Amino acid sequence: MSDYRIGILQGDDIGLEIVPVAVSVLQAAISKYPDVAIDWVDLPVGMPSYRRSGETLPQQTLDTLYTLDGWILGPIGHMVYPKDDPKAVNPHPIIRRNYDLVSNIRPTRSYPSIPSLHQDVDLVIVRENNEGFQPDRNMFTGKAEFMPTPDMALSLRVITRRNSGFVARTGFELARQRDNKKKVTAIHKNTVFKLGCGLFVEACAEVAGEYPDITFETRVVDTFAMNLVMHPQDFDVIVSTNMFGDILTDEAAGLVGGLGMAPGLNVGPKYAMAQATHGSAPDIAGRHIANPYAMIVSAQMLLLWLGEKKQDQAAIRAAQDIEAGITEVLSRMETVTPDLQGSASTEEMGEAVCRAILAV
Numbered sequence: 001m002s003d004y005r006i007g008i009l010q011g012d013d014i015g016l017e018i019v020p021v022a023v024s025v026l027q028a029a030i031s032k033y034p035d036v037a038i039d040w041v042d043l044p045v046g047m048p049s050y051r052r053s054g055e056t057l058p059q060q061t062l063d064t065l066y067t068l069d070g071w072i073l074g075p076i077g078h079m080v081y082p083k084d085d086p087k088a089v090n091p092h093p094i095i096r097r098n099y100d101l102v103s104n105i106r107p108t109r110s111y112p113s114i115p116s117l118h119q120d121v122d123l124v125i126v127r128e129n130n131e132g133f134q135p136d137r138n139m140f141t142g143k144a145e146f147m148p149t150p151d152m153a154l155s156l157r158v159i160t161r162r163n164s165g166f167v168a169r170t171g172f173e174l175a176r177q178r179d180n181k182k183k184v185t186a187i188h189k190n191t192v193f194k195l196g197c198g199l200f201v202e203a204c205a206e207v208a209g210e211y212p213d214i215t216f217e218t219r220v221v222d223t224f225a226m227n228l229v230m231h232p233q234d235f236d237v238i239v240s241t242n243m244f245g246d247i248l249t250d251e252a253a254g255l256v257g258g259l260g261m262a263p264g265l266n267v268g269p270k271y272a273m274a275q276a277t278h279g280s281a282p283d284i285a286g287r288h289i290a291n292p293y294a295m296i297v298s299a300q301m302l303l304l305w306l307g308e309k310k311q312d313q314a315a316i317r318a319a320q321d322i323e324a325g326i327t328e329v330l331s332r333m334e335t336v337t338p339d340l341q342g343s344a345s346t347e348e349m350g351e352a353v354c355r356a357i358l359a360v
């Protein structure tokens with residue numbers, strides 16, 4: 001019997017709609033496997049938390065996260081948090097850094113039924129999460145962005161062998177598991193950033209030596225960006241530093257139907273956090289039309305990661321059932337949200353996925 005403690009942090013705006021749907025999908029999937037149980041732990045975060053307690057990330061939430069196996073974080077709409085209140089913090093950088101969530105795994109997959117620029121796309125970008133140009137988290141103290149004069153801004157980019165190697169290892173492990181090209185492509189610009197990108201590529205090459213069964217190649221970011229648009233089918237797993245990865249993952253999402261189709265999992269040595277790539281979409285919040293796909297698949301990736309960590313075949317099968325269920329719903333296109341040209345609500349699409357899972 002495996003019992004997982006998973007946190008639910010709904011976040012803001014459409015998070016209140018898509019996170020409960022993702023939870024109900026996981027619950028439906030494990031209901032078929034009596035040996036798997038999830039102990040769900042609701043934790044306050046974001047504006048709903050701020051309205052209740054005056055804090056967007058209460059200490060109780062931070063303390064509890066250390067006791068969990070993993071958690072689901074809904075999208076965060078921090079741009080509208082009160083600017084003058086130090087308790088209205090953006091939870092992202094704090095959570096990703098506190099729990100050492102080094103690798104951000106973002107898959108991109110095309111479905112024949114969904115209008116997209118390309119078909120047969122099945123790739124994953126693994127992006128470093130806490131370094132690069134992220135000024136709010138890449139320093140021990142202080143911010144890595146400052147203005148010596150009103151007319152000059154400086155941003156410091158941090159690259160370490162430790163995090164680069166961790167991202168590479170995440171990528172090689174994925175390439176080994178995936179039934180695809182068994183290839184890892186490291187993205188860089190070491191022609192210019194000789195030390196920063198140079199160190200990243202060197203760390204990736206070191207890890208590549210431990211995976212002789214996986215092809216390793218490197219690509220310069222600018223030509224890679226073009227190749228990704230023209231020939232996305234050439235790639236399998238892509239590993240990248242922070243900013244290049246952030247840009248390339250949105251570009252990849254654009255190839256297969258947009259942000260509603262862009263899931264993500266943040267992983268570190270100990271914890272994992274499911275988090276869709278898209279934001280909190282305040283323009284459609286409260287209308288129950290948000291596409292829950294990215295949040296469902298993010299939660300599915302969390303269950304798979306937990307199952308593999310504990311070598312729990314039942315949890316792994318439950319995660320595979322979710323993938324089969326969502327593929328079924330997307331192949332029929334009868335119960336999908338308006339962004340996919342359907343008329344179903346967020347909840348109706350979630351219920352269709354649950355029914356498909358139970359029928360697998």
Ligand code: ATP
Pocket residue numbers: 014076077259260277278279280281282283284289290291292294339
């Ligand atoms: P952030 O900077 O926080 O990532 P953003 O500025 O990229 O956010 P989003 O909140 O991701 O913006 O929204 C961008 C557009 O995509 C909006 O028009 C939004 O309605 C749409 N969108 C985002 N997520 C979804 C979703 N799950 N379903 C449908 N539409 C979505």
